[in-house]
Amino acid sequence: MELRHLRYFVVLAEELHFGRAARRLSISQPPLSVAIRQLEESVGARLFDRNSKEVRLTPAGHALLASARALLRQAEEAALEARDVSQGSAGRLRIGFVGAMLYRGLPQALRKFQAKHPAVRVTLSELNSGEQIAELLHDRLDFGFVHTSRMPAELRHVLLMSESFVVCLPVGHRLARRRTVPAASLRDEPFVLFSRNVSPDYHERILAICADAGFRPEVRHEVRHWLSVVSLVSQGMGVALVPNAMRHSALRGVAFRPLEEPVAQSESYGVWRDGPENAVVQAFLRTVQAGRAG
Template sequence: MELRHLRYFSVLAEELHFGRAARRLAISQPPLSVAIRQLEDSVGARLFERNSKEVRLTPAGQALRVSARRVLQQAEEAALEARDVASGSAGRLRIGFVGAMLYRGLPPALRAFQARHPAVRITLSELNSGVQIAELLHDRLDLGFVHTSRMPPELQHRLLLSEPFVACLPAGHALARKRVLAPADLKAQPFVLFSREASPDYHERILSICVEAGFLPEVRHEVRHWLAVVSLVSQGMGVALVPQAMRHSALRGAVFRPLDRDVAQSEAYGVWRAGPSNVLVERLLEGVALSHAAG
């Protein structure tokens, strides 16, 4: 049984006249008759009673008419949905993100994207970089925002932004009186550090800044989120090196000071599964980059 057969059947069931049905279908009568016979053979029942004067639906034809209309409508809706997804006007996006993206243009980019694509369903999950990569590989995410460029070959990635690290200090700290700090100024200070387990890349970059300044930090606390780093600093639990974007976290009690030299950068990447391009992924990546640039 083919959709073509059901379409021919539905038109004939409405017209109850082979000539008029053929004209509506833009075919001649012989192909229509052949299609109806093929459908009856497939169903195993006569669908029409016909003589020289009239064409009538049999009880089997009347039953099929209802089902055929439903199947054809579902097929049309499925085709429309596929076209909408292909054009980017509908669909879904399962997005993973590291917490720092909340201060790097992700929320305004999502608002703008949702305004342009109201039929797209978005779900968000805050996950560290390693977990996002695993979720992408298992097709449980469509797009991730991560700290690392170390990717398996099944994934593609794009650098979205690169920004300096800055010093984060308790507001009452003696070093907070300085407008600019040298990394070596933080020597012998208790550090709040981003966990190696949560992001080996960030952990190593921060350590490298300290090592290049001639010291190893005295690590008092390791946490898994940048907001937790800033929160502990704001409460006098230590100092930290954090991405510049964390200045927008607006936590009372924490101040941020630029460093006096170029150091390792804090980077954010968009990552997705390799394969056919997803127009929704492309549009959101562009929006995040533009939103960050505007900020």
């Protein structure tokens, strides 16, 4: 049984006339007759009673008609869905992100993407960079936002954002009165630091900034999220070096000040699996890059 046979059957059932049905299908009568005969052989029952005067559905034909229409609708819907997925306008998108992306335009990019692609089902998972890379490799994520450019060969990546580190201080701290802060002035301060296990890149960059200023920081607390870093600083638990985007965290009790000297940048990368192009992923990447350009 072929979809072509079902389509011919439905049209003939609606017209009950071989000539009109053939014209509607843009074929001649003989192929239509052959197709109906083949369908009847496949089903094992006569679907039409026909003579020189009329064509009528048999009880078996009536029974098949509703199911045939449903199957044709499903086939059409499947074809439309496949086309939409190939064009990036439907499907699913599983996104991993580090917490700092909430202050780097991710919510805005998601709103724009969903407005243009409402049929795409988007799910979010907050994971650190290493966890995202593992999930991408196991095909449990489609796209990730990470802090590292060190990637397995199976993944592709692109730099999305590079921004400076700033000093995060309790609002009443003596250095909070300065317009800029020399890194060396943090020498004797207790530090709240991003955990090495969560992001080795960030951990190493912050230690490198301190090393360039001639000291090794006294690390009192290590945490897994930038928001936790800022929150502990707001409670007077230490000072920190954080990406500039954390200025937008809106937590009270903290002050952000630029460093006096140029330092290593905080970088964010978009990452996805290498291989055949995923139109949904590429559509989302274009949205993210357009927002960055804007």
